[in-house]
Structures are given as structure tokens and as C-alpha cells.
Amino acid sequence: MSETTRAAAPESDESHGGPGAGPAIAEPTHEAEPARRRTPGEEARTLMAAAKSGSLASLSEDGTPWASIVALGVTGAGEPVLVVSTMAEHGRNLVREPRCSVAVAEPVPEGDDPLDRARITLAGRVIVPAGEEADAALEAHARHYPFARGYAAYADFTTYVLRVERVRWVGGFARMSTVEPAEYAAAAIDPTAPAAASARLHLNHDHADSVLLWARTLGGYADALEATCEAIDRYGVDVRVQTPRGQAPVRIGFAEPAQSPGDLRGATVALAKAARAWTPTA
Amino acid sequence: MSETTRAAAPESDESHGGPGAGPAIAEPTHEAEPARRRTPGEEARTLMAAAKSGSLASLSEDGTPWASIVALGVTGAGEPVLVVSTMAEHGRNLVREPRCSVAVAEPVPEGDDPLDRARITLAGRVIVPAGEEADAALEAHARHYPFARGYAAYADFTTYVLRVERVRWVGGFARMSTVEPAEYAAAAIDPTAPAAASARLHLNHDHADSVLLWARTLGGYADALEATCEAIDRYGVDVRVQTPRGQAPVRIGFAEPAQSPGDLRGATVALAKAARAWTPTA
Numbered sequence: 246m247s248e249t250t251r252a253a254a255p256e257s258d259e260s261h262g263g264p265g266a267g268p269a270i271a272e273p274t275h276e277a278e279p280a281r282r283r284t285p286g287e288e289a290r291t292l293m294a295a296a297k298s299g300s301l302a303s304l305s306e307d308g309t310p311w312a313s314i315v316a317l318g319v320t321g322a323g324e325p326v327l328v329v330s331t332m333a334e335h336g337r338n339l340v341r342e343p344r345c346s347v348a349v350a351e352p353v354p355e356g357d358d359p360l361d362r363a364r365i366t367l368a369g370r371v372i373v374p375a376g377e378e379a380d381a382a383l384e385a386h387a388r389h390y391p392f393a394r395g396y397a398a399y400a401d402f403t404t405y406v407l408r409v410e411r412v413r414w415v416g417g418f419a420r421m422s423t424v425e426p427a428e429y430a431a432a433a434i435d436p437t438a439p440a441a442a443s444a445r446l447h448l449n450h451d452h453a454d455s456v457l458l459w460a461r462t463l464g465g466y467a468d469a470l471e472a473t474c475e476a477i478d479r480y481g482v483d484v485r486v487q488t489p490r491g492q493a494p495v496r497i498g499f500a501e502p503a504q505s506p507g508d509l510r511g512a513t514v515a516l517a518k519a520a521r522a523w524t525p526t527a
Numbered sequence: 528m529s530e531t532t533r534a535a536a537p538e539s540d541e542s543h544g545g546p547g548a549g550p551a552i553a554e555p556t557h558e559a560e561p562a563r564r565r566t567p568g569e570e571a572r573t574l575m576a577a578a579k580s581g582s583l584a585s586l587s588e589d590g591t592p593w594a595s596i597v598a599l600g601v602t603g604a605g606e607p608v609l610v611v612s613t614m615a616e617h618g619r620n621l622v623r624e625p626r627c628s629v630a631v632a633e634p635v636p637e638g639d640d641p642l643d644r645a646r647i648t649l650a651g652r653v654i655v656p657a658g659e660e661a662d663a664a665l666e667a668h669a670r671h672y673p674f675a676r677g678y679a680a681y682a683d684f685t686t687y688v689l690r691v692e693r694v695r696w697v698g699g700f701a702r703m704s705t706v707e708p709a710e711y712a713a714a715a716i717d718p719t720a721p722a723a724a725s726a727r728l729h730l731n732h733d734h735a736d737s738v739l740l741w742a743r744t745l746g747g748y749a750d751a752l753e754a755t756c757e758a759i760d761r762y763g764v765d766v767r768v769q770t771p772r773g774q775a776p777v778r779i780g781f782a783e784p785a786q787s788p789g790d791l792r793g794a795t796v797a798l799a800k801a802a803r804a805w806t807p808t809a
Contacts, residue, residue: 302582302593303592309693310586311628311648312584313646
């Protein structure tokens with residue numbers, strides 16, 4: 246896995262000061278190819294692209310940060326678009342104080358731990374867009390909420406775009422990073438994301454033997470007893486292996502990044518082929 | 528439906544100042560019995576009792592309200608319990624500024640509008656509980672997150688209880704209320720809530736004729752063509768009717784509040800009996 250995404254961000258570059266460490270992670274039995282990962286910027290853009298609602302933190306008149314649930318659109322540069330009313334406390338807050346942030350979390354598959362899922366916070370200031378930007382922003386919001394075109398015309402509603410000044414991405418336990426706003430704006434949305442959940446289920450239900458073989462060969466865990474695909478993206482798969490020596494997360498990369506949801510099938514077929522052809526090097 | 532819950536809260540007691548009103552609601556064809564509803568306090572306590580995670584708004588060092596996703600427990604008085612690390616921005620924020628708020632949203636059934644679901648914001652100050660309160664708070668959190676017992680012992684983690692000073696409940700479109708903290712603390716959690724989603728599905732899939740009959744008789748819409756149960760709780764059912772004159776929301780109350788999930792069956796059987804026995808008055 247890449248240093249970029251597994252490394253703690255500067256402000257988190259410390260270890261828990263308490264009793265003992267977490268459960269032991271088994272070391273690989275042989276070296277595996279380094280595998281590409283989405284950058285934190287790509288993770289954040291991809292997560293935001295799929296979000297239809299999120300949490301807004303605005304500042305209430307008494308100085309209390311105010312958490313609320315908001316409907317979201319997203320601009321081509323990854324900026325959240327809100328259409329909010331001054332009849333709601335958050336709407337009145339934004340009129341008075343444009344500084345705010347929006348948090349978005351990956352949906353949790355049934356039975357999964359909600360803490361081990363990706364989430365982002367985008368912080369900055371909301372602006373009221375004008376001209377073409379206003380039209381584009383409302384359209385971005387209305388893509389998820391067609392009725393917003395009607396709401397937005399009411400006098401108490403305002404369409405806002407969040408100008409992103411800080412991006413914080415958390416990928417799950419111990420995967421986190423701060424992303425520069427320019428990097429966030431420029432990062433690519435993973436085109437395979439809409440198919441990832443079903444591809445993951447398909448691998449685990451119908452190709453568990455194949456995933457195990459990948460882990461034993463390309464993944465570096467010759468003694469893996471079980472292997473479960475935990476995520477799939479344009480660059481590869483995240484697999485959790487169980488070995489007699491404990492468990493471990495394994496990243497296995499595709500030969501080429503997938504460019505569309507349909508590419509995931511070919512990419513995993515190529516992995517299976519590579520795994521069957523794999524031979525231990527000394 | 529009761530004035531208490533359908534009425535807009537004081538600070539929202541105004542109407543949209545823009546073009547036209549929403550879609551027309553059909554009036555009843557005959558008078559229906561007033562039907563009890565959960566109070567906003569009961570709604571809020573019930574929603575909070577089911578929440579395992581939520582959104583935290585804390586105040587960042589630069590003055591920006593910071594939205595983040597947090598794991599939640601809840602005390603016997605409905606106070607959120609957080610176990611957070613100073614390795615995370617929200618953890619550092621709470622050390623510096625205890626004022627914060629937590630928002631929790633009802634899970635959205637697949638295909639439903641996320642804006643037409645219940646959500647609450649609880650605002651106040653976090654405190655670090657001591658003695659028995661500390662033990663109870665950690666246990667409340669660990670009920671959802673057993674590993675929290677381990678985390679909480681790390682030096683960078685703190686267990687906080689949110690002392691609730693303000694409660695804002697939104698039940699969906701145009702249903703909202705501010706709840707006094709004392710009322711919130713004292714309100715009962717709906718004991719039937721864990722069974723509500725499956726009971727609703729069961730009514731719509733297997734007893735749609737019965738729901739339609741309730742609407743035509745007890746519900747006050749003699750010309751209802753279709754009726755769908757949108758929610759069920761200890762006091763009754765929310766039904767959406769379609770008539771040749773438009774659609775309408777209908778509340779139909781049970782004769783007695785249900786005291787357990789198992790009571791819902793008897794309560795709906797009693798409704799069916801009452802609907803069959805119903806005769807138009809006048």
C-alpha cells in the first residue's frame with residue numbers, strides 16, 4: 246500500500262499513549278508488487294461525487310457549532326452545493342457567518358462497522374454564486390433533488406457553493422490525510438465507483454477461491470487460509486487475509502487502471518491469470 | 528394529526544415568501560377521530576435511542592465549525608456519549624471548546640427521499656463524566672462499540688457526555704419543533720420502534736386492502752383509491768391516501784398505546800375490526 250494514503254497526516258503523526266498496541270498484523274511471507282491506490286484527493290472527490298446528503302456544521306448565534314443534515318449537490322470542482330432556507334437554523338447561521346464545513350460518509354454495508362468507513366470533511370466559506378455559476382450550482386443540486394429548482398425560487402431559500410479551504414479525509418481506522426484544496430479540485434473521480442459495491446459482493450460470493458489465490462501469490466501471503474475482498478477501485482483490490490499467524494490487510498493492484506465500471510471485470514480476470522502464472526522468486 | 532407536532536416551531540412560524548404554494552392536499556370527506564402522536568420529545572428520544580453514529584459540529588481553532596462523523600452511545604437521559612481522540616481534529620476541538628452539537632438522522636429506506644426523514648440536533652456542552660457517571664457513559668457507548676472499552680484507556684481518548692441545552696427535531700417536510708431539555712430528558716422512548724420498519728412493510732405488502740379500508744372509514748377519506756402506510760408507532764399509523772381530488776396524509780390512532788413491539792399486531796387487528804364496524808355519522 247502506498248505511503249501517501251496509509252501514512253498519518255502531519256497533525257496525527259503520533260501514536261496512542263496508552264496501554265499496549267492493537268491486535269498483531271501478520272507479516273507477508275514473500276514480497277509483493279507495490280500496488281497503486283487512489284490518492285486521498287481521489288478518495289475525497291469520489292466520495293463527494295456519490296453523496297446526496299451530508300452533515301453541515303454552521304455557527305449558531307450563541308456561538309455553538311450547529312450540526313444539521315443537508316441535501317447536497319456537487320460542482321464540477323467538487324464543491325458542495327446547498328439549497329437552504331432561513332426558516333431552518335442552519336440557513337440563518339450561514340447568512341450571518343459563511344464559515345462552515347460539510348462532512349460526508351460512505352454508506353455502510355449492512356453489518357459493517359460504521360467507524361471503518363471512509364468520510365471527509367470539507368471546510369471553508371459558502372458564497373452565493375452569480376450568473377452562470379449560479380445556474381450550474383442549482384443544476385448540480387437539482388440532479389439529486391429536482392424539486393430544488395422550485396424551492397430555490399422561494400424568498401427564504403438561498404443556493405450556496407462551499408469554497409473549499411481545507412479537506413480532511415479519513416479512510417477508516419488509521420488511514421487519513423489532509424488534502425490541499427488545489428489537489429482536491431484537480432483530482433479525478435473514480436469512474437468505477439458506482440459498480441464497486443456489487444463487484445465486491447460478486448468476488449466474495451462467486452470467486453472466493455480466486456481472491457484467496459491472489460492473496461497467496463500476488464498478495465504476499467502464501468499461508469493465507471481465507472481472503473475477503475473489502476474494497477475494489479479503479480487501481481486494484483483491498484483484501485483481508487486470515488493466516489495461522491494472524492490477519493492482515495493486503496493490497497493487490499491491477500496492471501492498468503480501470504477507466505469505466507465495465508473495466509473491473511477484465512481487470513479481475515487479468516489478476517486471476519497473473520495469479521495462476523505466478524511463481525515464487527527464490 | 529396533532530397541533531403539537533405538525534405546527535411549525537416559533538422561530539419557523541412564517542411561510543415561504545416566494546412564488547405559489549406546494550401541491551394541493553385533498554380535504555377529508557368526513558370527520559375523523561383526533562389521533563395521538565408521539566410528542567417531539569418522544570420522537571427525539573426514540574430517534575436517539577436507535578442511533579449508533581451521528582454528526583458532530585465542533586469549533587476548530589481557526590473559528591470554522593467542523594463537521595465530522597462520530598460513533599455514539601446514549602445515556603439513560605438521552606445524552607450522547609462520545610469517545611474521541613485528540614489525534615482527530617474534533618477531539619482537539621472539544622478539549623478547547625466544549626460547546627458543540629450532535630445531529631442524528633433516521634435511516635432512509637431504499638428509494639425514499641432523504642429530506643423527508645426525521646432528524647434531530649442536540650446542542651450543548653460536553654463534560655468529562657466522573658465516578659459512576661463515567662462508568663455508565665462508557666458502558667452506554669460500548670453497548671454499540673465493545674472495542675471502545677479498550678480505546679477509552681488510551682491517553683489520547685476521552686469519554687464525553689453531551690449536556691443537552693437545546694433540542695431541535697425535524698420530522699420531515701414541514702414537521703418540526705424545538706423541545707425543552709427537561710421535556711427531552713423525561714420523554715419516553717417508543718418501545719415499538721425496533722419493529723416499526725418491518726411492521727410497515729408487512730402492512731403494505733400483505734394488508735394493503737385493510738389499510739385502504741382504515742383510510743376510507745376511520746381516516747376520513749371515503750373516496751380514497753389507494754392508501755400506503757408510511758409509518759407506524761406506538762400510538763397509530765401514518766397513511767398516505769390518493770383520492771380523485773389529490774393526495775393527503777392521514778393519521779389513524781390506536782385505541783390504546785402499544786407497550787411492546789409485539790403489541791403492534793394486536794393494535795392493527797383492533798383497527799381492522801373498528802374499520803369494519805365503522806358507520807358514517809349523520
